[in-house]
Amino acid sequence: MSHPSKENIGGVTRIKDIAEKAGVSTGTVDRVIHNRGKVSPQVRDRVLQVISELNYEPNVLARALVSRRNYRLAALIPDPGYDEYWEAPSKGVDEAQEQLRPYGVEVRKHLFDQNDVESFKAAAESLSDVGYNGIVVAPLFYRESLSYMRRWSQEGIPFNLFNTHIPDYKPLAYIGQDSYQSGLLAGKLMHFGSKGGGTCLIAHVDEDVPNSSHLIKKEQGFMDYFQEKGLSDFKTISIDLKGYGDEISFHKQLDVTFEKYPDILGFFVTNSRAYAIAAYLQKRALKNILLVGYDLLQKNIAYLNEGLIHFLINQNPKGQGFYGVQMMADHLLFNKQVEPIRYLPLDIITKENVQYYI
Amino acid sequence: MSHPSKENIGGVTRIKDIAEKAGVSTGTVDRVIHNRGKVSPQVRDRVLQVISELNYEPNVLARALVSRRNYRLAALIPDPGYDEYWEAPSKGVDEAQEQLRPYGVEVRKHLFDQNDVESFKAAAESLSDVGYNGIVVAPLFYRESLSYMRRWSQEGIPFNLFNTHIPDYKPLAYIGQDSYQSGLLAGKLMHFGSKGGGTCLIAHVDEDVPNSSHLIKKEQGFMDYFQEKGLSDFKTISIDLKGYGDEISFHKQLDVTFEKYPDILGFFVTNSRAYAIAAYLQKRALKNILLVGYDLLQKNIAYLNEGLIHFLINQNPKGQGFYGVQMMADHLLFNKQVEPIRYLPLDIITKENVQYYI
């Protein structure tokens, strides 16, 4: 046992300790650790042996400090200016960026208008010049997203998906919600709050349902809840409502719906526009209609507090942005194995606990 | 404008940049930053000026790397061996410790038996010799906790409280649940799931209620929900049940209760023992009794999945441990201002979303 120069204080083993014990220099140890070759097999084995003996863990701080490498990440997400919903994911991205800055991570946001395919294409196109090391994207437009995902795959740029899952070209990870399960949950809440049977309306407000797989999954989950429980006195009907911006015509559609189904028990709104239905119920002074929707938009929260919306299902949108970036960093910087699918909790929000989620 | 030696690459300002611009040495800048004195006022002002101009942010990594300081934290929490509930906070502490280890943080757990005041005192006593830099404690025993908190205050050791709030000797922060609000929430769930009025039982299972302020707050919140809404056909009755371990006597108590209140609508169990009531309901084949409780214990989850427990309110116990440690580190290491009260979300758990919380 020789104790030359500096002692290993604190019990954490360093490269230096390994080098010493293996009778080589730190350079050699480094080459072994990073498989850079140029090490004789015997020495290599000896070093590996010592490494596992001392169960060495590299010091992330020192590593990040010395590697002047910069990682440029792109966040391809809808512009919060067009839809309040996207403020939260955007904030999540910012927070992750903040936390990872000391590690040389820089995230640039490329925003698009979620109602304009062309703006998505333009934003996606603009990524190519920069040479990003990783991409985090909310692939709202299925077909267009596909083609860019193929391109990124070919270029070898890893990308994370969130909000909408498109598994075709394997993303590094999907972060988001289990749409089907959230439908089931909505069914449960509706059932739990009902005094008896009736018609449950699944309302798609201003959506292109056939092209939105997640809406279909939500619907399916909701229907299956009642089916699996054999609740035959509950009917589930899917309706499309268009143009919620024009109150008069929108309310007219709902009037017609109420005439058609006199025993309406409640609405399950499959996107964040529950407030549009709530406004109608308020105007027509309809009581005892259950209303379950998604997302903590200010308007939704207002109606939640007034008691017109009973439950909102929350998908932790901020977390989606945050983990989208963080998991990319885990992959690029820290060589961590990332889970291919990370479902975020389906939070049940009501008037009495909403304050803790905003 | 002179550009000697190294250029500032990447746009992040370093101490060296400040020194250069202010025409002093890095040592002086360092003394200014850390208020070590021994700097002439003029120079000090000039340096501060430059710092704010360049809005300098210290590099946490380099700082942690160079400061060989070790921070010893103590976690004074109940032994998970006696109560499964405490596994989660314990894990949270471990995770925070793991994350902060590169920064020289070491957390030592001092466990006590939550049913034995003496073991708490012994554990708390054992902290004193070590000389901890910070303490994270779940102060289950009010009076005894008070005396230790006073001692720590006098010794100048910062401490964080979680699970139970005792504001008398100002803790650095309280992390946990808003008991009153969780009672309100339980009331809402019970009301929402009821088909009509009846008696709601607030069940304290094996608890010393008078000495547990958080139980009283839960009860109060639950009662206030019905009171504030003017729901006069709902009666709320508080009952104490003892000895859930002895099934026969425990079930007998419940038999008596059901005789006394024939119109029982449901139970609100104020601690994590909802499973004890669920077992009774199952044995007696009682249907349509609502059951709302706390905490994701395995037994609770099992009954949740069987449909006997309808909702569990979750206080993110892992988060309590995690943030308890993290906020202490924010205070000690990173000089961050920590919020004095951090309420964790009141998660509503049901069969359909429980999978995302475990």
Place this chain on the structure above:
DNA sequence: TTGTACGCGTTATCAA
């Protein structure tokens, strides 16, 4: 009161 120089653990370069 101020400046210089070394070290923290890791990586990368260069000479041997």
Place this chain on the structure above:
DNA sequence: TTGATAACGCGTACAA
């Protein structure tokens, strides 16, 4: 195939 050494940004002991 190896080893010595200079960085990375910051803190600090010590010299001036």
